[in-house]
Amino acid sequence: MMHARLPKPAVVLLAGLLSLTLPGLACAAPALRPDMVQSLERMQSRLDGGDPAALADDARAAAARLEGGNAADRWARALFLQIAANAERRRDNPVAAAELLAQARSLDGIEREYRRRWLHQEARLRLSADQTARGVELLGQWLEQDEAAADDGNRWLMAQGLAQLERWEAAAEWVDRARRGAGATADGRRLELAASIYQRAGREREALTSLDALLGAAEVTADTWRRAAGLAQRLDHPGRAAAIWEAGWRRGALQGEAALHQLIQLHRAGGTPARAAEHLERALANGQLEDNLANRRLLAQAWSAARDRDAALEAWHAVSERSQKGEDWRQLGELAYAWGRWELAIEALRRARRAGEATPRDWLLEGVSALEQGDREVARAAFEAARQAGAEQAEAWLDSLQSRAAGVGAESAKKARSG
Numbered sequence: 152m153m154h155a156r157l158p159k160p161a162v163v164l165l166a167g168l169l170s171l172t173l174p175g176l177a178c179a180a181p182a183l184r185p186d187m188v189q190s191l192e193r194m195q196s197r198l199d200g201g202d203p204a205a206l207a208d209d210a211r212a213a214a215a216r217l218e219g220g221n222a223a224d225r226w227a228r229a230l231f232l233q234i235a236a237n238a239e240r241r242r243d244n245p246v247a248a249a250e251l252l253a254q255a256r257s258l259d260g261i262e263r264e265y266r267r268r269w270l271h272q273e274a275r276l277r278l279s280a281d282q283t284a285r286g287v288e289l290l291g292q293w294l295e296q297d298e299a300a301a302d303d304g305n306r307w308l309m310a311q312g313l314a315q316l317e318r319w320e321a322a323a324e325w326v327d328r329a330r331r332g333a334g335a336t337a338d339g340r341r342l343e344l345a346a347s348i349y350q351r352a353g354r355e356r357e358a359l360t361s362l363d364a365l366l367g368a369a370e371v372t373a374d375t376w377r378r379a380a381g382l383a384q385r386l387d388h389p390g391r392a393a394a395i396w397e398a399g400w401r402r403g404a405l406q407g408e409a410a411l412h413q414l415i416q417l418h419r420a421g422g423t424p425a426r427a428a429e430h431l432e433r434a435l436a437n438g439q440l441e442d443n444l445a446n447r448r449l450l451a452q453a454w455s456a457a458r459d460r461d462a463a464l465e466a467w468h469a470v471s472e473r474s475q476k477g478e479d480w481r482q483l484g485e486l487a488y489a490w491g492r493w494e495l496a497i498e499a500l501r502r503a504r505r506a507g508e509a510t511p512r513d514w515l516l517e518g519v520s521a522l523e524q525g526d527r528e529v530a531r532a533a534f535e536a537a538r539q540a541g542a543e544q545a546e547a548w549l550d551s552l553q554s555r556a557a558g559v560g561a562e563s564a565k566k567a568r569s570g
Contacts, residue, residue, distance in 0.1 A: 393421030
């Protein structure tokens with residue numbers, strides 16, 4: 152079974168990548184000079200302008216001029232670096248933005264709140280830039296500092312990053328954390344991600360549970376239905392696999408002759424052969440499947456497995472008439488005998504003999520069927536033929552017939568004498 156492709160990190164990272172607002176200057180320490188505050192605010196206001204490249208250069212230059220200064224200068228420098236990072240992000244340059252944030256949080260004297268914020272932003276930027284290993288490392292550091300304050304989106308992001316690194320067991324642990332979160336919900340993309348991670352981590356039951364939840368969505372790909380059914384089969388749940396495939400077929404996600412054949416086989420294996428037969432009959436009637444001998448034989452086998460006697464015998468009779476093979480007539484005879492359809496059993500067994508060599512069992516079954524119908528002469532002839540063919544039970548049946556005949560003769564003589 153093929154695994155679904157993992158979604159690119161950018162899909163998850165687009166929303167809320169970076170806050171464009173400058174951290175509150177009033178609560179920052181140490182205090183900044185009024186002219187420095189005005190300079191920062193002017194640059195911040197340029198973020199909505201049309202030249203982020205120029206803004207990034209100006210913010211870098213302002214930060215460079217403050218290098219080596221006092222605590223207030225270091226704080227201002229960090230804020231200019233953040234503005235430059237936001238400008239680079241506007242230019243769709245996440246690597247440069249991440250480097251600028253790394254510089255900002257490395258400065259001495261920066262409050263923990265802002266170090267942590269910039270660490271988070273840098274981690275997400277690294278991930279969006281396909282610097283997955285570094286991004287996962289930084290995001291892990293951020294979560295370790297205060298995971299309780301993190302939302303489930305960041306846990307999902309951690310799981311996705313680890314999956315990109317093919318660290319499946321660790322990724323599965325983060326999926327567990329995300330799904331245990333307070334009020335945690337998972338949309339289709341996250342359920343798909345969870346299923347892929349769980350499956351690669353060898354946790355197929357959890358993978359199937361995730362896919363089951365995903366299958367309730369309005370639009371699910373055919374590959375997702377196939378994956379879910381395949382997982383159910385591997386977990387030895389053939390009935391569940393058939394039910395999943397049936398639902399996908401009814402929803403129109405699984406289509407075509409190959410999908411129909413798979414649906415039929417899954418129903419046969421899953422303990423619902425009558426459903427397989429119904430699908431076959433409908434497909435043969437409307438031309439969805441070719442009305443050939445192979446499909447007719449499959450229909451007969453399905454009705455036989457469903458133990459629908461009338462339908463099975465009718466289907467095998469149609470197969471036998473079309474094929475004229477001894478093995479098909481013999482199968483019909485065996486079923487008719489087993490279900491007490493004595494006349495049909497005799498007909499089918501005789502036609503099996505005409506189509507090929509008779510077996511000792513054919514003669515025995517015909518003899519018993521004839522005896523059940525009260526035709527002792529036909530039964531005697533069949534048992535005699537069975538004995539000549541080497542059937543061990545034939546002698547016992549002949550003896551039984553002889554005993555019955557003797558008993559009937561004695562009873563007749565007794566009645567004659569009494570008369």
